[in-house]
Amino acid sequence: MNELGQRIADLAGRKTIAADALGALATAILARCGVAEADARSVAEALVDAQLRGSQAHGVMHLPAYARGLLEGTINPAPRLQFTAGKDATAVIDADNGLGILAANFAIDRLAPIARRHGIAAAAVRNSNHFGTGSYFVERAASQGLICLGFSNASPTMAPFGARQPVLGTNPIAAGFPLPGADPIALDMSTSAVARARIRQAEREGTAIPADWSLDAEGRPTTDPVAALKGTILPMAGAKGYGLALMAELLSSTLSDGRPGFAVASPHESVGAPAGVSHCFIVIDPDGFCGAERQGARAKAIADRISGLPGIDPASPPRLPGERGHAARRRALKEGIALTPSLSGALAAAVKLLDERATMRASKGVKA
């Protein structure tokens, strides 16, 4: 067993892992896949942040898919990101088929100074990959005092309202708003009734699913997860969710001249071709409007009004978007990240891919 495998094996029996340790492991795995150290660290940080926030489904569980793509050559480990300004506040970014997290970080970091100059800036990104959680990037902007809207398309799993063929993704929408002296508001939602991962989970567990989650291949509501996975996920709120998914698609893939969602490859299936995901980010400087101080005070007053409301269930008052994640992060930074079977399984699966690759290369006489 190599050193990386040993570090994973050493986790056996432990209940938690520190964020730093998890980040170091994820960084090492990505670096072994050919990603430059600094990039590997950036990607690991975003994945670990999702774990910290309790977003298991968007965190380290994606590492095996990233590793497989990087090792198989369907994801470019060393992308040359290109920023092509169309006008002075807008640009197309070609992600060069690199990891989506790198492209999204690049977009936010390039747009921030442009938004500060013009009040608003936007970029559409093409030839990207799965970017994890939108909240990570809108919070990256919020930490610089900037409002950010983020959109992405995704592989087709959702039919337009009234149809049964999935030609849209569960296209996420994210929005971040800095709050003075408090964690930012960070909305991050798919436009589908449910995450596909929830249906896969029901399939594994052999349980029924609610009838308003999905349709079977004939377009009938179904409670059978197997039939649902052969059919289509439903948009949230019917025609409204479909409209929002289409909005995210058009902002992402048409402005960037990227691949439409119905031609995007799933990050979970090895298709031997680049995924071709598109994103769009709009970054807004409150100083371009009424000024950061007034804007922040207004936002804080609204947030405080909501946070001060009694809950229908007195034990759970209403939360601001992102609030649960912020609380979970604070807790996990202190107590460690829960080392669930799916988390340790993901780490092991990624290392297994690396080992297989090394074995294969060794048997071919290639230096790993």
Add this chain to the structure above:
Amino acid sequence: MNELGQRIADLAGRKTIAADALGALATAILARCGVAEADARSVAEALVDAQLRGSQAHGVMHLPAYARGLLEGTINPAPRLQFTAGKDATAVIDADNGLGILAANFAIDRLAPIARRHGIAAAAVRNSNHFGTGSYFVERAASQGLICLGFSNASPTMAPFGARQPVLGTNPIAAGFPLPGADPIALDMSTSAVARARIRQAEREGTAIPADWSLDAEGRPTTDPVAALKGTILPMAGAKGYGLALMAELLSSTLSDGRPGFAVASPHESVGAPAGVSHCFIVIDPDGFCGAERQGARAKAIADRISGLPGIDPASPPRLPGERGHAARRRALKEGIALTPSLSGALAAAVKLLDERATMRASKGVKA
């Protein structure tokens, strides 16, 4: 009976009214309320367009509320709209308590050339009023080849997810995308499970409502429209709709330094004070990204793919957002607008307000 009253009375027994004739009537009513001729025509055009598109709830039925506000002085008939640029692509617009349609038209028309110069432009609007349908304004931008996102807050009728006190409005989100050689895609949706008007209708008709529309004052799901109107409308899709409503609120009222939604007055109730509605518009020029031609071709391909899908119900294939409205408009331009009791009732109610005002002024010896 005065000339305007006579024109309304002459409609009795008719099944339809031509758009031009309805527009002329609405213009005359608004002009009698003190709105300048050109402004009255603009507002009437937007209201009639909603009727043409089949959006009864957002059209001429608002005329009595507009007339009452204008006559009572809670809406300014001659607003001096102020555009205060914060940075070179962004601005705050003070609507000076004029009709929301005037403020929104002004925003789109001022933002369009700025978006053409910088690739993107945005304005947040404060001290405005009800603006009717967002689709009217995003289509105004689309007719100039521009993409537009529109947001507004509204008087509080919707509780945050998990709470029972309505502190958010049914804040609408609109998005328009021009399509080459075709009607634009025009998404226009409230972020609530249902329009409050639907609950009012059930109250009038004495029918039950679905339990997932609203909560009673104690926060319990209710099928009783009377209890629902004393409680809160639910957001669409639970926490997601709440998040989107909050996003619209923050983009609108905080960037503009406007009144928060929970302090906005309802357009349907005479409260003797300005409503204080805020909006936000983001206008995007595809030439700031991959270019209008490539972008348009990409958008058309996606639209065609969706339009070509078979419907679950073969008789109703999936529609693009706004498509039903475009079809209804074409039909109504040819066949006339249905002269429903609610439409003729709204015209009559507005004229009655004018007549009462004239009588009151005459009795006080004031020249009407």
